[in-house]
Amino acid sequence: MALIVQKFGGTSVGTVERINNVAARVAxxxxxxxxxxxxxxxxxxxxNRLIELAKTITREPNARExxxxxxxxxQVTIALLxxxxxxxxxxxRSYTGAQVHILTDSMFNKxxxxxxxxxxxxxxxxxxxxxxxxxxxxxxxxxxITTLGRGGSDTTAVALAAALKADECQIYTDVDGVYTTxxxxxxxxxxxxxxxxxxxxxxxxxxxKVLQIRSVEFASKYNVPLRVLSSFEDHxxxxxxxxxxxxMEQAVISGIAFNRDEAKLTMLGVTDQPGVAxxxxxxxxxxxxxxxxxxxxxxxxxxxxFTCTVHRNDYLKxxxxxxxxxxxxxxxxxxxxxxxxxxxxxGVGMRSHAGxxxxxxxxxxxxxxxxxxxxxxEIKISVVVDEKYLELGVRALHDAFGLANLPGK
Amino acid sequence: MALIVQKFGGTSVGTVERINNVAARVAxxxxxxxxxxxxxxxxxxxxNRLIELAKTITREPNARExxxxxxxxxQVTIALLxxxxxxxxxxxRSYTGAQVHILTDSMFNKxxxxxxxxxxxxxxxxxxxxxxxxxxxxxxxxxxITTLGRGGSDTTAVALAAALKADECQIYTDVDGVYTTxxxxxxxxxxxxxxxxxxxxxxxxxxxKVLQIRSVEFASKYNVPLRVLSSFEDHxxxxxxxxxxxxMEQAVISGIAFNRDEAKLTMLGVTDQPGVAxxxxxxxxxxxxxxxxxxxxxxxxxxxxFTCTVHRNDYLKxxxxxxxxxxxxxxxxxxxxxxxxxxxxxGVGMRSHAGxxxxxxxxxxxxxxxxxxxxxxEIKISVVVDEKYLELGVRALHDAFGLANLPGK
Numbered sequence: 001m002a003l004i005v006q007k008f009g010g011t012s013v014g015t016v017e018r019i020n021n022v023a024a025r026v027a028x029x030x031x032x033x034x035x036x037x038x039x040x041x042x043x044x045x046x047x048n049r050l051i052e053l054a055k056t057i058t059r060e061p062n063a064r065e066x067x068x069x070x071x072x073x074x075q076v077t078i079a080l081l082x083x084x085x086x087x088x089x090x091x092x093r094s095y096t097g098a099q100v101h102i103l104t105d106s107m108f109n110k111x112x113x114x115x116x117x118x119x120x121x122x123x124x125x126x127x128x129x130x131x132x133x134x135x136x137x138x139x140x141x142x143x144x145i146t147t148l149g150r151g152g153s154d155t156t157a158v159a160l161a162a163a164l165k166a167d168e169c170q171i172y173t174d175v176d177g178v179y180t181t182x183x184x185x186x187x188x189x190x191x192x193x194x195x196x197x198x199x200x201x202x203x204x205x206x207x208x209k210v211l212q213i214r215s216v217e218f219a220s221k222y223n224v225p226l227r228v229l230s231s232f233e234d235h236x237x238x239x240x241x242x243x244x245x246x247x248m249e250q251a252v253i254s255g256i257a258f259n260r261d262e263a264k265l266t267m268l269g270v271t272d273q274p275g276v277a278x279x280x281x282x283x284x285x286x287x288x289x290x291x292x293x294x295x296x297x298x299x300x301x302x303x304x305x306f307t308c309t310v311h312r313n314d315y316l317k318x319x320x321x322x323x324x325x326x327x328x329x330x331x332x333x334x335x336x337x338x339x340x341x342x343x344x345x346x347g348v349g350m351r352s353h354a355g356x357x358x359x360x361x362x363x364x365x366x367x368x369x370x371x372x373x374x375x376x377x378e379i380k381i382s383v384v385v386d387e388k389y390l391e392l393g394v395r396a397l398h399d400a401f402g403l404a405n406l407p408g409k
Numbered sequence: 410m411a412l413i414v415q416k417f418g419g420t421s422v423g424t425v426e427r428i429n430n431v432a433a434r435v436a437x438x439x440x441x442x443x444x445x446x447x448x449x450x451x452x453x454x455x456x457n458r459l460i461e462l463a464k465t466i467t468r469e470p471n472a473r474e475x476x477x478x479x480x481x482x483x484q485v486t487i488a489l490l491x492x493x494x495x496x497x498x499x500x501x502r503s504y505t506g507a508q509v510h511i512l513t514d515s516m517f518n519k520x521x522x523x524x525x526x527x528x529x530x531x532x533x534x535x536x537x538x539x540x541x542x543x544x545x546x547x548x549x550x551x552x553x554i555t556t557l558g559r560g561g562s563d564t565t566a567v568a569l570a571a572a573l574k575a576d577e578c579q580i581y582t583d584v585d586g587v588y589t590t591x592x593x594x595x596x597x598x599x600x601x602x603x604x605x606x607x608x609x610x611x612x613x614x615x616x617x618k619v620l621q622i623r624s625v626e627f628a629s630k631y632n633v634p635l636r637v638l639s640s641f642e643d644h645x646x647x648x649x650x651x652x653x654x655x656x657m658e659q660a661v662i663s664g665i666a667f668n669r670d671e672a673k674l675t676m677l678g679v680t681d682q683p684g685v686a687x688x689x690x691x692x693x694x695x696x697x698x699x700x701x702x703x704x705x706x707x708x709x710x711x712x713x714x715f716t717c718t719v720h721r722n723d724y725l726k727x728x729x730x731x732x733x734x735x736x737x738x739x740x741x742x743x744x745x746x747x748x749x750x751x752x753x754x755x756g757v758g759m760r761s762h763a764g765x766x767x768x769x770x771x772x773x774x775x776x777x778x779x780x781x782x783x784x785x786x787e788i789k790i791s792v793v794v795d796e797k798y799l800e801l802g803v804r805a806l807h808d809a810f811g812l813a814n815l816p817g818k
Contacts (some may be wrong), residue, residue, distance in 0.1 A: 001699075016462060016465045016466055019466070020466065034571075050485070053425060053489060053493055054488075054489065057425055057428070057429065057489060057492050057493045058492060058493070058495075058496035060496075061492040061495075061496070062491060062492050062495040062496075062501075063492040064491075064502070065488045065492045065495065065501075065503055066488070066492070068484060068487065068488035068491070068503050068505075069484075069485060069488035069489065069492070070489075071484075072481040072485050074485045075477060075484070076459070076462070076478060076481050078477065079463075079474045079475070079477035079478035079481075080462060080463065080466060080474075080476070080478065080629060082471065082473075082474040083466050083467060083470040083474045083475070084462055084466045084467070084479070086467075086470075086471040087466060087467035087469075087470070087471075088472065092471075092474075093473070094474055096477075096554075098507070099552055120552075143508055143529075145505075145508075148732045204767045206453075272742070297497075304724050408430050
């Protein structure tokens with residue numbers, strides 16, 4: 001008998017039939033004696049329908065009112081699931097974000113959760129009810145409806161699990177877990193039984209779009225065990241994302257992440273003086289462009305070369321900014337390439353094992369893949385290579401580190 | 410500079426284009442310096458779409474959850490109208506029923522308003538904002554979302570107007586006011602400039618479906634001047650429904666109402682003893698059948714005849730109940746007719762004028778129309794006649810009482 005928070009995304013509640021399936025699953029878990037709290041997204045397509053309505057009126061709809069509009073999507077699904085549960089004889093109560101006091105700041109459209117008062121939910125659970133909560137939404141101190149932004153329902157689920165000290169937070173999606181790499185690239189990619197929060201954060205930010213990164217940060221901060229499961233399969237235990245388990249021997253590498261849509265920009269021959277990096281990146285950040293890797297080589301003849309990667313969509317805009325700054329700083333030249341990708345090895349075991357980097361570089365070299373950039377952190381090594389080598393590189397590394405053969409970690 | 414509450418129904422906000430039209434109208438009134446509070450229904454069709462979703466899951470959806478579901482309809486329209494107002498540079502804030510503390514009892518699906526806290530609305534008005542409130546919904550003392558039942562948006566508007574001591578509550582509909590009778594029956598029926606609450610109550614309950622009767626009762630109780638206007642015409646002053654004005658000379662008759670879907674049932678030869686009427690009507694009421702006219706003739710030979718009218722849809726069910734009771738009470742016979750209609754003259758002037766009834770009866774007689782039943786109240790006279798005489802009767806009375814020629818009252 002555990003307290004479990006389950007979150008179902010838009011495709012899992014996309015039709016009345018699927019809502020009935022979710023109800024059956026929840027009622028079965030309740031019948032086993034578990035206390036169940038369910039967090040739902042809007043039916044798939046509904047959020048876009050609402051956005052369309054607003055955009056027909058004006059291109060830039062008022063942010064506060066957009067949240068009033070958008071929050072209706074989840075309110076519909078929580079009501080329908082509760083109706084389906086009650087129809088099965090399983091007592092249920094639905095609540096909007098405001099009703100269970102999911103207190104957020106007042107940043108409409110991208111609010112952050114500040115506090116959750118779990119009293120009302122606990123009282124319903126004590127009375128044997130399933131509690132169904134609208135994801136993605138909250139209320140600010142003035143009582144205004146807020147939304148957490150896209151994917152915010154994962155965060156709602158984790159925050160509720162933290163506030164209620166739930167035993168586990170289960171995220172139901174359209175995949176059955178986290179894989180060693182994308183199975184579309186490496187057919188024998190393997191589902192991981194377990195992965196640490198840190199690894200998941202590196203995997204998520206590097207392109208494994210299973211979970212919203214904010215929800216993983218939240219789970220890590222409050223130590224809420226997260227489980228990713230498939231809504232469409234009845235069996236399977238998915239992937240558990242939890243704190244590092246000291247007793248278990250960690251595999252060296254957990255997975256290989258990659259980003260396809262990268263571009264890089266280099267400013268050559270910049271005078272090497274304090275504050276140069278800030279002068280270059282300031283205007284880029286001001287233009288709303290996110291920078292990923294940043295590399296500055298050792299100075300030579302009092303000048304240096306400064307390189308960073310950006311999303312491919314921002315390449316042209318960033319190039320123009322780079323050229324303007326280069327003129328200002330008297331730099332020699334700006335060069336760039338928007339046909340690059342990033343491949344990253346991720347694993348907490350990396351900390352205690354030497355030689356991972358050299359094995360990675362040798363593996364790529366033996367396939368004739370030239371490495372353009374390298375960046376490392378405590379639990380990951382990323383390399384930038386030409387776009388055409390992506391699949392070859394990922395498959396070679398997946399083999400070299402024996403990921404397909406892992407007995408599940 | 411007045412404080413005006415305006416209510417727009419489902420067809421008035423049925424499309425984004427119409428919502429834009431409403432925004433233009435509201436912004437224009439605001440620009441004239443009026444404080445504006447707007448109450449909206451769901452977009453036409455939306456309420457039925459939501460009901461359909463729930464009914465696909467179960468025939469008898471949980472009442473509490475139905476209110477969570479249904480209340481999203483108005484929440485969408487208040488957000489869209491506020492977006493449209495803001496896009497025109499007219500500051501606006503939308504609020505759900507819960508947000509402006511429209512406190513109701515806990516009768517889900519048909520809750521009644523207990524109290525409204527106007528503080529939040531007043532504060533926004535003081536800051537120059539248009540306040541847009543979701544009609545039809547409220548919140549109970551436990552914080553559960555409730556709905557007022559169909560047509561409840563009119564009641565929300567009147568209740569808000571009462572709480573805010575508004576100068577006028579304007580109900581925008583698809584007709585441009587209250588008429589002396591249905592213009593489809595009498596082409597020269599005339600729009601009334603003014604009508605009293607009492608007259609409107611008699612007109613509404615008799616089939617003039619312009620306003621929800623509960624909202625008129627509410628307006629009368631709190632003396633809120635109500636105005637019925639067309640959403641689709643820019644000019645026109647509609648019909649003002651207000652308390653009787655002592656200074657004005659009242660026309661004798663304000664209008665002619667009628668109900669097509671009537672049926673009557675008579676129990677012949679019932680022993681005339683105390684409690685008989687209750688014994689007959691108790692089981693009818695228990696079956697959820699509403700009874701309209703009730704007539705009991707003077708006793709003759711210690712027996713009497715008891716007649717009542719019901720809605721035609723209830724005729725068969727009521728007949729069966731009548732026959733069962735007749736056997737029980739030893740009554741002679743039950744007879745009935747479901748091809749009847751009711752025609753009523755309504756007017757506060759009737760109080761001080763003799764001869765209205767006789768003029769009505771003579772007018773009908775001169776057209777060869779036989780009167781089956783008669784019932785009177787202080788400000789109305791109703792007769793039941795054969796269905797086929799409805800149009801003839803209404804036209805004859807409209808002419809006889811000179812309604813088309815009224816200079817507007």
